Every structure is written in structure tokens, then in C-alpha cells.
Amino acid sequence: MLDIHQIPVLNDNYVYLIRETESGVTAVVDPAVAAPVLAEAKRLGWTITHILNTHHHGDHVGGNLEIQAATGCHIVGPRADRDRIPGIQTEVGDGDHVNFGQAVATVFDVPGHTRGHIAYWFEQDNALFCGDTLFALGCGRLFEGTPAQMWHSLGKLKALPDETQVYCAHEYTQANAKFALSVDGSNVALIQRAAEIDAARARGKPTVPSTLGQEKQTNPFLRADNGVLARNIGLAGAAAVDVFAEVRARKDHF
Ligand code: ZN
Ligand code: FE
Secondary structure (H helix, E strand, O other), X not given: OEEEEEEEEOOOEEEEEEEEOOOOOEEEEOOOOOHHHHHHHHHHOOOOOEEXXXXXXXXXXXXXXXXHHHHOOEEEEEHHHHHHOOOOOEEEOOOOEEEEOOEXXXXXXXXXXXXXXXXXXXXXXXXXXXXXXXXXXXEOOOOOOOHHHHHHHHHHXXXXXXXXXXXXXEOOHHHHHHHHHHHOOOOHHHHHHHHHHHHHHHOOOOOOOEEHHHHHHHOHHHOOOOHHHHHHOOOOOOOHHHHHHHHHHHHHOO
């Protein structure tokens, strides 16, 4: 079983400390920075044994070397981006399994935001660590990939069970909700969720994790195959990948 602890760092990043309770192995997912993560692990009495990176951006790997130096932990990251992951020791890619104490993560290649982006899915614990690929009500910008690649990547995540908890790497949800309403404003589930998000943020509460079921119902980037959304943006009958590309382009300029 996994014990998952969320650490807000920098402006809006979430770093996760995850501990497999049988064995005590403990990973940091995407350490943007080192000091707050080391301090939090110490406070919890957890010994960091692994780092799991999703992609090469500085706000995801910035703490790698310092945490590795402090703990001797083992760094796991995307094979396709091994040259850009500081300290990487185990390279993984699509379909690989990462043994983590009694738990196991399945790796998905999810290019789009970056070309080597991966996600870690702990099936037994219904936990998905998806970095900057899928956000609550959003998806990552396409810095190194095409809309077709990202739509395909999101399709892999969308295929997971509704009860999957989506542990994304940023608290972008409130801004994402405003955009989502601009393209899917008749979606009752979205309207309700946006109100819940506003209420949570007003109380200073995180909106992450969400469930994949919520995202399937309300995230416009997972709903490019929805006819109503397509019609809303003037693309009735268009291919889902073209609807996705248009939604992503609109978000870039929102
Ligand atoms: Zn990123
Ligand atoms: Fe990021």
C-alpha cells in the first residue's frame, strides 16, 4: 500500500513523497527543489530511497542531484530523455514495470509536453503520477510534441479506471476551469466542478488529486471526441485530433 504525501513548492508545483508501507521504500516524484523535500521526509520519518522523474524540466528534476547526494537514493526516469535527467540510473519506457517495495508501477510513454515524458501508474493503489501531461481540467503545453502525439498520449491515460487518482505536478486548476468553461460552458458537471474549485481555493485547499472519472467528464482536453464541445468551437463533425489541436491552441492564447 502507498502512503502519498503532497508537498507544495515554488509557485504552483506539487512534489510527492510516496512510501510503500510494507517495505518502507520511499520515492520523491519530480523533486523541483531539494531542501523542502528533505525537510518534509525528515519530519515524517521517511528515508528517501528513490526519485521518480516524469520529464526533464527544471521544475521536475531541479532537486535530483542534491537529494541523491544527501540520501544515496536511486533515480528512475525516461529512457527517451536520459541525457536530460540529472543523475539518472534506471531508464524506463512504455510498458516497463518499476518495482517499488510491494508495489509496482507501470510506465507509459506520454510524449507531447516534452518528447520523453513518461507517467507512472500504480494500479493497485489507483494512483497516477502524470507530471505535466494531464492536469486537473488541463494538459501540458506542447513544447516538444504535436497535437496528434499529445492526443494519443492522453488516450493512454484516459483508458485507465475512473477511480484513478490523478497526481499532477501543478496547481493550475482554477485558471484551467475558466478556460474549460469557455469551450464547454454547457457541461453541467464542469459548471459544478468549477464552483467547487473556486470554493476550495478560497479556503487555500489543493484541488489535486482529482479522479480520472472527473477528468473524463469535465477536462476539455480529454473531451475532444465530444460532439457538443466540437460544435461549440465551430468544428462539428471534425476529427477528435483536430478538435484537440484547436482547444490546445485556444488555451495557449487564453
Ligand atoms: Zn514541464
Ligand atoms: Fe512543470
